[in-house]
Amino acid sequence: MKPTVRFFQPHDNVSILMRTFSVLILFILTIQVSKAAELDYNLIAEPVVEGTYVFVGSTKYFSKQNGGNIVNTAYIVTNAGVVVIDTGPSYRYGKQMRDYIESTTGLSIIKVFITHHHPDHFLGNQAFNDVPIASLSGVINGIKLQGNAFTDNLYALIGDWMKETEAYIPTEVIVPGKFSIGGHEIEIIALDGHTDSDMVIYDHTTGVLFPGDLVFHNRTPAVANANIQHWLDSISKLQELNYKYMVPGHGAVISDEHAMIQTRDYLSWLHKHLQNALDRGLAMSEALTLELPASFQSLDILHEEYKRAVLQLYPDMEQNYFN
């Protein structure tokens, strides 16, 4: 049955209509204003060691609620100025991060490092367009190739938070090795596995290791562009380093191997599990709905990230199965 529609007759009081209308407009305006005011990442840095700070993000997935703040970004205060590691998921994040750093340290930013080409790690670059933004050539190529697609995707996922964000390509190619900056001995290590090019930053002066997304802590690793065997090899190399603290790409700062072991165990399980599903003749939609072991339940967004892993890895594994 169609609902009855009631039209206002000409003799209805026009002023009531007008009043309702203006109240409605006022209401919409209030919503818009409060919405704009809400888009604040409320960034507060936590110290790792003296002079090294991290903005710890959520361990969830991108959402309109968290504005994509699901990532750890960091900075090191040196004698020569501040060195920034990763710029976050949006121009807005980059600006708020920069404001916070400059107002709390009173120093200017002299260098930005980008660990890898994923959008949550570099889309704040625009806020640092007057500073050299450095990364490995592989990371820069990745941003050139996929940066725009990632940006479009984040507009779809987090909406207004992305306003005016563009994929700003790093301006300086860096080669692996040791160098000194503002009294800190910094080592750049080129690894891969989470993506085709993962840049690890190791501060020998403070003993703080920044492994980027090669390490996830209490958060299910994301494997969109992963080569799992390479990733496992990279973790073995990280385990040889003599660090005091590690700032993982996602999850809390940690001083022991626990996060690396978590990441390693999940990845090797995932690989075997999917290979086993293929060997049993399961279709991709069947692999999506398999039970997951209890031992990984402590990893945040396990089921969500597992499903994404199937969608991302299974097609290629299927193709290779018959090659």
Add this chain to the structure above:
Amino acid sequence: MSINIKQRFYFKIFSSLSLIAAVNFVYAQTSVDPLDAPTWETVHKTMLFNEEVVFDERVKVVVPDVAEDPMNVPVSVRVGDIGEIEEIRVFADLNPIQKILNFYPGKIEPFIAFRFKVQQSTPVRAAARTKDGVWHVGGHWLDATGGGCTAPSVSSGLANWEDTLGDVKSRLWSRKDQPDRLRFRIMHPMDTGLASGIPAFYIELLELKDSNGDLLAHIESYQPVSENPFFSLDLESNRYQGLTLTGHDNNGNQINKVLQ
């Protein structure tokens, strides 16, 4: 007299109310779309020619909630115990090419799994026709950010795709307490015709035959099926060997392979 009129009046109201109730009941059984998509009426007409439908949970369509890779969205359709199924149509309401595939299960199980391309968020549906001509419809909403259908295939950019065109690889799994599983992959670009300068080029027909050459099942596929398509089918346990797959694409290239 006046009482009589009143009684007749109430009777009229009562009977019209019960008529509305009855109509609503039938309505819920046949045409209220559980996915609540504004497109249902259109696809009912274009995909099922307005024939009789029942929304039926026993037609299980599994797709992920979010596409992730719009070029490779996995889907499986399994029809539960609703009698012999003559045809299963798989389609996506809001895809630029709605029709994905028609599957005639014939002598095998009413189950099929494969991957397809989407352009935007859409209901994904399967309609299974029973012998009485009624379509039993199941479905699921798929969330997608777009890009799958208007992107060229990977192989159309490679120089050597023609060398492997139509190649088939397959495997049959014997499984305990469940039907045998057949999986096969056919090398084919499956171009939609929606990417600029690349005409539609896709597999149209696949026929699965037993060792005597008798038809077991066949598939009519359309442009949205993913590149180098990978099909999974279920067959009666330990019954078939020496299966063959034949078919052709829309350019007349033949597919002919004895399955392993």
